[in-house]
Amino acid sequence: MTSLIDELSEWTGSAFEDLELPKEMGRVTLSDRPDLAQFQCNGALAAAKLAKKNPREIAAAVVDKLKAMPAFSEITIAGPGFINLKLSDTFLSARISAVAHDARFGVPLATEPKTIMIDFGGPNVAKPMHVGHLRSSIIGDSLQRLITFAGDKTVSDIHLGDWGLQMGQLISEIEIQMPDLPYFAPGAEGPFPKESPVSLEDLEALYPQAAAACKIDEDRKELARQATAKLQSGHPGYRALWKHFIDVSLSAIKREYQLLDVTFDLWKGESDVNDLIDPLVNDIEAKGFSEISDGALIVRVERDDDKSEIPPLILRKSDGSVMYGTTDVATIQDRMTTYDPDTVLYVVDQRQHLHFEQVFRTVNKIGLADSEKFEHIGFGTMNGTDGKPFKTREGDVMKLFDLIAMAREQASKRIEEAGLAVDQTDEQRAEVARMVGLAAIKFADLSNHRLSNYIFDLERFTAFEGKTGPYLLYAAVRIKSILRRAKDEGLDGEVETLSVTSDAERGLVLELLKLPDAISGAYEKRAPNILCDFVYAVAQAFSRFYSMHHILSEPDDALRRSRLALCALTLGEIELVLGLLGIEIPERM
RNA sequence: GACCCCGUAGCUCAGCUGGAUAGAGCAACGGAUUUCUAAUCCGUAGGUCGCAGGUUCGAAUCCUGCCGGGGUCGCCA
Numbered sequence: 001m002t003s004l005i006d007e008l009s010e011w012t013g014s015a016f017e018d019l020e021l022p023k024e025m026g027r028v029t030l031s032d033r034p035d036l037a038q039f040q041c042n043g044a045l046a047a048a049k050l051a052k053k054n055p056r057e058i059a060a061a062v063v064d065k066l067k068a069m070p071a072f073s074e075i076t077i078a079g080p081g082f083i084n085l086k087l088s089d090t091f092l093s094a095r096i097s098a099v100a101h102d103a104r105f106g107v108p109l110a111t112e113p114k115t116i117m118i119d120f121g122g123p124n125v126a127k128p129m130h131v132g133h134l135r136s137s138i139i140g141d142s143l144q145r146l147i148t149f150a151g152d153k154t155v156s157d158i159h160l161g162d163w164g165l166q167m168g169q170l171i172s173e174i175e176i177q178m179p180d181l182p183y184f185a186p187g188a189e190g191p192f193p194k195e196s197p198v199s200l201e202d203l204e205a206l207y208p209q210a211a212a213a214c215k216i217d218e219d220r221k222e223l224a225r226q227a228t229a230k231l232q233s234g235h236p237g238y239r240a241l242w243k244h245f246i247d248v249s250l251s252a253i254k255r256e257y258q259l260l261d262v263t264f265d266l267w268k269g270e271s272d273v274n275d276l277i278d279p280l281v282n283d284i285e286a287k288g289f290s291e292i293s294d295g296a297l298i299v300r301v302e303r304d305d306d307k308s309e310i311p312p313l314i315l316r317k318s319d320g321s322v323m324y325g326t327t328d329v330a331t332i333q334d335r336m337t338t339y340d341p342d343t344v345l346y347v348v349d350q351r352q353h354l355h356f357e358q359v360f361r362t363v364n365k366i367g368l369a370d371s372e373k374f375e376h377i378g379f380g381t382m383n384g385t386d387g388k389p390f391k392t393r394e395g396d397v398m399k400l401f402d403l404i405a406m407a408r409e410q411a412s413k414r415i416e417e418a419g420l421a422v423d424q425t426d427e428q429r430a431e432v433a434r435m436v437g438l439a440a441i442k443f444a445d446l447s448n449h450r451l452s453n454y455i456f457d458l459e460r461f462t463a464f465e466g467k468t469g470p471y472l473l474y475a476a477v478r479i480k481s482i483l484r485r486a487k488d489e490g491l492d493g494e495v496e497t498l499s500v501t502s503d504a505e506r507g508l509v510l511e512l513l514k515l516p517d518a519i520s521g522a523y524e525k526r527a528p529n530i531l532c533d534f535v536y537a538v539a540q541a542f543s544r545f546y547s548m549h550h551i552l553s554e555p556d557d558a559l560r561r562s563r564l565a566l567c568a569l570t571l572g573e574i575e576l577v578l579g580l581l582g583i584e585i586p587e588r589m
Numbered sequence: 590g591a592c593c594c595c596g597u598a599g600c601u602c603a604g605c606u607g608g609a610u611a612g613a614g615c616a617a618c619g620g621a622u623u624u625c626u627a628a629u630c631c632g633u634a635g636g637u638c639g640c641a642g643g644u645u646c647g648a649a650u651c652c653u654g655c656c657g658g659g660g661u662c663g664c665c666a
Contacts, residue, residue, distance in 0.1 A: 035610095045608065309662075314663055378594085473628090475628090482626095544631090589626085
């Protein structure tokens, strides 16, 4: 099924074509003036310029061709040549009935599926996950759900930060604090102890100590650099110790993603391409793409038409170790051979934009892959209510785990205040609070355009009223409740055709028919906020419908069933879209 | 200094492949309920779309300059 707006565009496009005007000019959009029309086409104005004719004349000619179609109840020309369209209730009724009987609610499935990889620019091993990881997780997860639904094949990779300087900082810190450990014995080849010498808590304490020491002391930093280089070149003790870090942190990282309900196909990291690096770097060198500069091996990626200076990508530092630019290039090589993706999305903070520009140019230059295949899906920062980067009351970085807990507690408080879920067990209430808290966070994050910075205000996000996750859950749960009662009381039944008889019904139907456009818009722009706007508009239209018509008490059997079917369809679309946003809906609340 | 992102109602944000009267939510004010879960619905008020030019029949949207906020600019990620 094509989207309604595409189908209307097809019709008006053909009319333009008949007049020997470009078909694209027939593009139909939602009306800017809902008081006058449901849809509009502004093509006559552009066509007038092209054909050097009067726009109203062109509009009149187009309208003449469309007049015969029974789908339209009203076609008018307004102003300088806007074509205003209204669809007949009969047409809308047939259309919405078809959508109601379609498992995909009229959303087309990709005819030529692509393979799209999603790189989440994952957390660093040994560092606690903080609020900075929230956006990449939520946005990336929504994109993977959306793209999968659209019919493409997605392969998501958490892509852990496990091979950079932070590893050397940590290893050297432990070596300083616990020099007697077997990992540090000169010439030690192993085997080394199976038990980790450090716990997760140790790691979380050690990393800040190491980072702080390196920041103020150049000699200390040099130790970290050396440790990094030795780790990467295969020092057995360091490798063994490093492996412990990974194992210990991974359990924590997995726990956090489970709380967020975010999953990955691949749990790879920077270190996974280590074996590819030497051959790759040698090859780049041999082919003459690189050069030595200040002791480092670099690839120049600047171009003549650059507006600003693009620094080179450093393949190998002067101490011989590699940074994430090199592992990112090697990872692309790995992905191209293993998955041959059409596109790779990097869901990473916008501040790293230059880095990705360098990486994409590098792979293009060395002939590894066309840089067009790669997209940096950047996002802005999450700020506190003071407009500054989000911190705890004490001024520390807020841990992700704590943030999720806060949202759950806040949701729990709200539920209690509102006297909801009183007939449920404590466990059920806790589960509802979990879902409401998560919905609050996710919906608030995703409803902002990803590039803009946004203010994290839990009070507002968990509010009962307005454009929030909890409101949407409530709307969905209310529909579930009606459907449940209808079933229990035997009031439902099969419905062939949904009727469109009132303003409230028409309004809801028109919203529901926008689903394919919301999906394609969000897909093309990689912008989940479009889904948020859509689902909120549907919920609002439903609330209006719900307040206008008392469904279960409707005496006319056919009308009641039709309205119940409309409820079911509304619920279906809300469930689908909230699902694409990674938001779960409880059965009742 | 160069470059990137942002600047839209009192607040938080959409809209930005140019089109008619710039939209939501919150807050404010006025209504609706013996409810199918009112975490709701209806209505009113609120905007020189940062500023100044330019392109265009038409600019929040495109171009140029400036102002303000954030960010980035070779051996961190």
